[in-house]
Amino acid sequence: MKRRDTLKTLLIGGIAGATIPLQGCKTDAVEKVEEVISAGSGYGRTPSEKIHDEKVNEEVYLNEGELSTIAVLCDIILPATPTAGSATDAEVPAFIDFIVKDLPYHQLPIRGGLMWLNGESTKRYNKAFIDCSSEEQISIIDDIAYPDPDNKKPEMAPGISFFDRMRNLTMTGYYTTKMGIDDLGYVGNRPNLWDGVPQEVLDKHGLSYPEEWMPKFVNHETRDVQAEWDEKGNLIS
Amino acid sequence: MQIIESKKEYDAIVVGSGAGGGMAAFIMANSGMRIAVVEAGPFFDPKDPETMTQMKWPWESPRRGASTNRAFGDFDMSYGDWEVDGEPYTKEEGTKFLWWRSRMLGGRTNHWGRISLRFGPKDFKHKDIDGLGENWPISYEEIKPYYDRLDKMIGVFGTNEGLKNDPDGFFLPPPKPRLHELYYMKGAKKAGIPVIPARLSILTKRINKDRGVCFYCGQCNRSCSAYADFSSGSCFIFPAQKSGQVDLYTDCMVKNVTTNDEGLATGVSYINKKDMKEYQLKSRAVVLGASACSSARILMNSKSSQHPNGLGNSSDHVGRYLHDSTGAGLSGFVPDLMDRKVYNEDGVGGLHVYSPWWGDNKKLDFPRGYHIEMWGGLGMPAYGFGFGTQGLNKYIGGMVGGYGDKLRKDAKRFFGSVIGIAGRGESVARYENRCTIDPTMVDKFGIPVLKFDYNWSDYERLQAKHMVDTFEEIITNMGGSVIGDKPGKDKDYGLLAPGQIIHEVGTTRMGNDPKTSVTNKWQQLHDAKNVYVVDAGPFTSQADKNCTWTIMALSMRASEHLVEQFKKKEI
Numbered sequence: 001m002k003r004r005d006t007l008k009t010l011l012i013g014g015i016a017g018a019t020i021p022l023q024g025c026k027t028d029a030v031e032k033v034e035e036v037i038s039a040g041s042g043y044g045r046t047p048s049e050k051i052h053d054e055k056v057n058e059e060v061y062l063n064e065g066e067l068s069t070i071a072v073l074c075d076i077i078l079p080a081t082p083t084a085g086s087a088t089d090a091e092v093p094a095f096i097d098f099i100v101k102d103l104p105y106h107q108l109p110i111r112g113g114l115m116w117l118n119g120e121s122t123k124r125y126n127k128a129f130i131d132c133s134s135e136e137q138i139s140i141i142d143d144i145a146y147p148d149p150d151n152k153k154p155e156m157a158p159g160i161s162f163f164d165r166m167r168n169l170t171m172t173g174y175y176t177t178k179m180g181i182d183d184l185g186y187v188g189n190r191p192n193l194w195d196g197v198p199q200e201v202l203d204k205h206g207l208s209y210p211e212e213w214m215p216k217f218v219n220h221e222t223r224d225v226q227a228e229w230d231e232k233g234n235l236i237s
Numbered sequence: 238m239q240i241i242e243s244k245k246e247y248d249a250i251v252v253g254s255g256a257g258g259g260m261a262a263f264i265m266a267n268s269g270m271r272i273a274v275v276e277a278g279p280f281f282d283p284k285d286p287e288t289m290t291q292m293k294w295p296w297e298s299p300r301r302g303a304s305t306n307r308a309f310g311d312f313d314m315s316y317g318d319w320e321v322d323g324e325p326y327t328k329e330e331g332t333k334f335l336w337w338r339s340r341m342l343g344g345r346t347n348h349w350g351r352i353s354l355r356f357g358p359k360d361f362k363h364k365d366i367d368g369l370g371e372n373w374p375i376s377y378e379e380i381k382p383y384y385d386r387l388d389k390m391i392g393v394f395g396t397n398e399g400l401k402n403d404p405d406g407f408f409l410p411p412p413k414p415r416l417h418e419l420y421y422m423k424g425a426k427k428a429g430i431p432v433i434p435a436r437l438s439i440l441t442k443r444i445n446k447d448r449g450v451c452f453y454c455g456q457c458n459r460s461c462s463a464y465a466d467f468s469s470g471s472c473f474i475f476p477a478q479k480s481g482q483v484d485l486y487t488d489c490m491v492k493n494v495t496t497n498d499e500g501l502a503t504g505v506s507y508i509n510k511k512d513m514k515e516y517q518l519k520s521r522a523v524v525l526g527a528s529a530c531s532s533a534r535i536l537m538n539s540k541s542s543q544h545p546n547g548l549g550n551s552s553d554h555v556g557r558y559l560h561d562s563t564g565a566g567l568s569g570f571v572p573d574l575m576d577r578k579v580y581n582e583d584g585v586g587g588l589h590v591y592s593p594w595w596g597d598n599k600k601l602d603f604p605r606g607y608h609i610e611m612w613g614g615l616g617m618p619a620y621g622f623g624f625g626t627q628g629l630n631k632y633i634g635g636m637v638g639g640y641g642d643k644l645r646k647d648a649k650r651f652f653g654s655v656i657g658i659a660g661r662g663e664s665v666a667r668y669e670n671r672c673t674i675d676p677t678m679v680d681k682f683g684i685p686v687l688k689f690d691y692n693w694s695d696y697e698r699l700q701a702k703h704m705v706d707t708f709e710e711i712i713t714n715m716g717g718s719v720i721g722d723k724p725g726k727d728k729d730y731g732l733l734a735p736g737q738i739i740h741e742v743g744t745t746r747m748g749n750d751p752k753t754s755v756t757n758k759w760q761q762l763h764d765a766k767n768v769y770v771v772d773a774g775p776f777t778s779q780a781d782k783n784c785t786w787t788i789m790a791l792s793m794r795a796s797e798h799l800v801e802q803f804k805k806k807e808i
Contacts, residue, residue: 043297044290046279046316049306053299077640084645098299099620146638167640171623175648176295176302181618183645184652185579189292189617191452194584196413201578207419216396216434218410218441223450227442229389233397233407235442 056101066114067093069130070166076141077170084183087174095173106165113162120159193220240506240515247273247484247520248803250505252491252535255344256785257771257792258526259469259477264796265524266482270803273518274474275486275507277527278316278340281347283460283471290314291459295619302619310619314460315348316341319736323681327688334672334689335736336530342487343470344528345739346785347460350587351467352610353393353438353786355384357402360663360780367604369665369696373777374749374758377404383790391467391789392444394585395436403433403593403782409442411435412453414589415582417613417656420571424714425592428707430609435591438467438786447476455616457586466586489516492684493539493548494523494768500543502768508682522767522799522808525745526792529774530559530672533744534687536755536762537674547674549745549762554755556673558666558743559691560779563607565701565731566659568720569712570632574613574654582615594662594781596703603699606781607662609707615653626651632718655720658711660704663781664697666743670735691735701732740784745774760795767808769795 045053062070074087074096087093100106114129117140121129125136132140144159145167151157174180196217202208209217228237248270251262262274281288290312295301298311305311308318317340326336339345358377364370381404388407397405411434414422422432439457440450448471449463457466464471477483488510495503495517504519525532533556539548549555594606627647630637639647675688705723712719724731735741748754751763760775762768771792773784780787802808 042287043293043311044288046288048322052306056299078645079641081642081645095299095301099301099303102300102305103303141640145640146636167627167644168624171626171644171648172301172618172620175618175622176620178294178296181294184618184649186615186617186652187579188581188583188615189294189454189456190581191454192581192583194412194453194582197416197419197582198578198580201416201580202419204578205416205419205573207416207423209413209419213396213434216410217413218394223442225443227389227392227409227444229407233405235408235410 056098059101061101061107062097062110065130066111067097069114069117069128070096070110072130072137073166074170074173076137077167078174085179087170090174090177090179092170092173096169099169099173106169109162109165113158113165116158116162193223195220240517242517243519245484245519247271247504247518249273249522249524249799250275250518250520251524251526252505253277253344253525253527253531253772254342254474255339255469255526255528255772256346256788257773258524259343259346259473260789260792261524261526261769261771261796261799262483263473263477264793265800266477266480268800270482270800272477272483273486273520274483275489275491275505275518276342277490278342278344278487280485280487281316281341281343281470282475283314283347283464283468284462289459289462291456291462292454295617300620303621309348309458312456312459312619313348314458315339315345324686325678325680326686327675327678329688329690332690332692333734333736334691335734336687336689336741337736337739338528338531342474342485343460343468346467346469348458349785350783351437351439351457352587352591352783353436353467354593354608354782355404355406355790356380356780356782356787357400357404359402360778360782363605363778367598369604370778371666371746371748371753374747380787380790380794383794384786387786387790387793389444391438391472392440392442392448393436393438393786394434394441396434398433400433400593406436408436409440409444412441412585412589415584415614416577417571417574417653418588418590418611420574420715421611421656421658421711422590424711425609427714428710429595430592430707430711431595432590432592435588437585437587439585439587440465441585448472451585453584455583455586459586486518490682490684491527491535492682493535494525496539496541496543496548496765498543500541501765502548508684513682522769522803524769524771524796524799525774526771528772529741529744529776530687532770532772532774533672534674536745538685544764549755549764549768551764552752552755554746554753556744557668557671558746559670559672559689559741560664560666560743561735562738562740562779562783563662563664563693563697563700564659564733564738565704565724566657567705567708567712567723567731568655568657569708569715569717570629570655570720571712571715571717572633572654573716574656575633575650577615577653579615579652583617588612601703603696603703604665605663605696605700607660607700607704608781609658609660611656611658613653613656623648629654656712656715656717658708660701660708661738661740661781661783662697662700662704663779665694666746666778667694672744689736693729693732693735698729698732701730705731740773740779742773742776742779742784745770746777747775748777759798760791761798766802769799771795
């Protein structure tokens with residue numbers, strides 16, 4: 001069976017058409033759907049969107065030197081941990097390389113910010129930022145990684161605003177990869193049967209579902225039984 | 238340029254395949270009429286893997302879902318948004334209007350919020366209550382049977398609450414609220430605001446053999462490949478095609494309705510986008526479901542000696558009384574929602590609870606009301622995730638800024654701690670707020686474009702003020718803090734621009750008097766009885782509800798009227 005047909009069968013037949021509740025079947029269906037979907041190509045683009053992507057991919061904006069410095073910054077922002085890779089492990093620099101072409105309003109602040117950073121490192125250590133030692137790099141970063149609401153170091157303002165942008169793009173670039181999502185712990189985007197907040201979580205927050213609502217909620221056991229109502233609109237199936 | 242005439246003659250041509258057009262095609266085709274459906278966008282089937290975005294991961298998009306190409310992000314299933322290539326519109330100087338168009342089979346129903354609220358008895362007769370605007374020529378009792386059938390035909394979850402102006406129906410069971418929704422319930426209760434299970438047209442239980450049941454991916458805006466949410470293609474157009482009575486014309490942009498010496502419609506003229514040639518289709522009736530503004534545009538562009546001011550426009554009311562829902566919102570940070578245990582809470586594609594309007598306008602300084610929607614939770618990251626996250630530290634006395642392990646910890650600690658609360662309310666329809674044809678500009682098909690002239694009044698501004706004050710109270714009651722500044726008078730209290738809520742209605746309003754309305758209570762043009770309008774154009778007034786459920790109930794009613802007239806050979 002072709003991949004596309006399999007998907008059709010699973011989603012229309014497997015998940016929706018046949019009876020899937022509850023645990024055993026559900027897990028099977030979940031695994032199959034995930035396998036097929038992750039093997040799919042593309043992300044549902046229209047012809048004009050495909051052209052847009054091709055155009056952006058052909059363009060060059062950031063040069064190698066700039067991308068090398070971005071890689072250093074990315075790994076300062078999100079270094080590896082014992083359980084998760086670093087921003088460069090998650091290929092965040094490649095994402096930034098793409099996004100500045102896709103959203104050109106990032107271009108000047110990034111390019112100019114890198115120039116500012118190299119200017120600052122030259123002033124302090126007579127070296128480009130990338131050639132500084134880790135300690136030297138961090139001493140600059142510590143001056144631009146925190147807001148300065150009282151304007152105590154006005155000469156750092158351009159660096160603070162540049163670093164804020166780099167931090168935002170690194171965070172987004174990282175947590176939208178598989179590595180980042182695994183680290184974050186997001187466990188959705190898969191077929192499942194939502195049955196409310198886990199009891200232990202409700203208990204922790206001191207919350208409960210209103211008693212009078214309970215009989216009205218979805219009962220997954222009968223989800224596949226065709227809906228029928230009495231004349232007053234009470235669900236009777 | 239030669240106009241190519243089709244030899245076929247249809248019983249009816251339906252322009253547009255969204256909520257209104259889809260329903261009309263479905264009803265008429267199943268009654269045995271020969272139907273053409275003419276859609277300006279391409280064919281679209283939610284289950285086609287080539288166009289599908291459901292269940293995609295953010296990394297599958299090189300921009301991680303950013304809104305470069307689609308206003309609501311890469312994975313949102315709308316081809317076209319407030320801007321469409323080659324299809325501009327203009328505005329009267331100093332005014333604002335944003336006009337959303339989805340150019341695809343099924344139109345906006347492929348991505349909409351599925352919030353499916355009946356209008357209530359008051360909503361049809363609001364002039365009787367506050368003296369503003371105009372009453373509908375029909376009452377809730379007249380439309381109730383169609384709502385009842387719609388509930389069963391399409392499926393909508395919710396609960397019967399016995400509320401006067403938020404009528405009961407035939408509901409599927411609602412899903413349990415998520416954690417942030419339980420917090421909202423707590424905060425709203427303290428403020429004296431009612432909260433009830435949401436009413437969304439998503440199948441939490443089977444309703445027929447053709448459509449699947451929700452598997453809780455939370456992505457209805459991507460259009461469900463299992464047809465478990467309401468989209469016009471999967472629920473109306475494809476089933477209508479099974480009758481063998483429907484010819485589908487996609488990528489065909491209708492220019493105008495053609496008329497004869499008696500001033501009656503004879504069909505439509507359209508531009509085929511594939512060869513950019515003009516074609517004519519003939520029919521005994523024309524049903525416009527192109528969307529409130531597009532249908533008004535088609536009518537105004539259908540000028541003839543019988544209809545010098547445009548078809549149906551002898552009253553000069555086409556395009557007038559254009560009104561969108563009001564909208565304003567706040568977001569809040571809730572410390573109790575920090576450091577959450579993570580679990581899958583995607584749920585359905587939308588909110589699980591909401592607050593219907595509860596206020597008493599006699600005690601308020603604005604007319605009409607709004608309902609409250611909310612968002613939040615442990616959602617799938619996309620472009621924008623992590624932006625400013627470290628900044629939330631300021632609300633808990635933590636260190637703002639930083640990098641490294643601290644930042645990584647912040648990403649996790651704050652995941653799911655932000656909620657958004659928004660109001661969607663009723664504006665008062667005004668004669669002056671309108672769209673007209675801009676004689677100085679055409680789109681890429683050579684069709685004159687729309688010019689908008691729309692201003693909010695203090696009614697809407699004061700309503701927005703009430704919204705943000707209320708949301709601040711709810712957020713505070715949840716133990717949270719409003720993020721950013723609450724918008725003040727200088728910002729119209731955060732009132733969004735007209736068109737931004739995408740509930741535009743009223744451009745061909747129904748009424749008994751042909752001098753002050755465009756259609757009669759059957760949505761038939763006063764000026765040409767074989768033309769019906771089945772989108773939100775005939776709405777005499779909005780309500781504090783979303784308009785789609787009413788579009789469909791009314792379209793069902795109008796289409797059955799058309800079928801009856803057709804069978805009697807009245808048209």
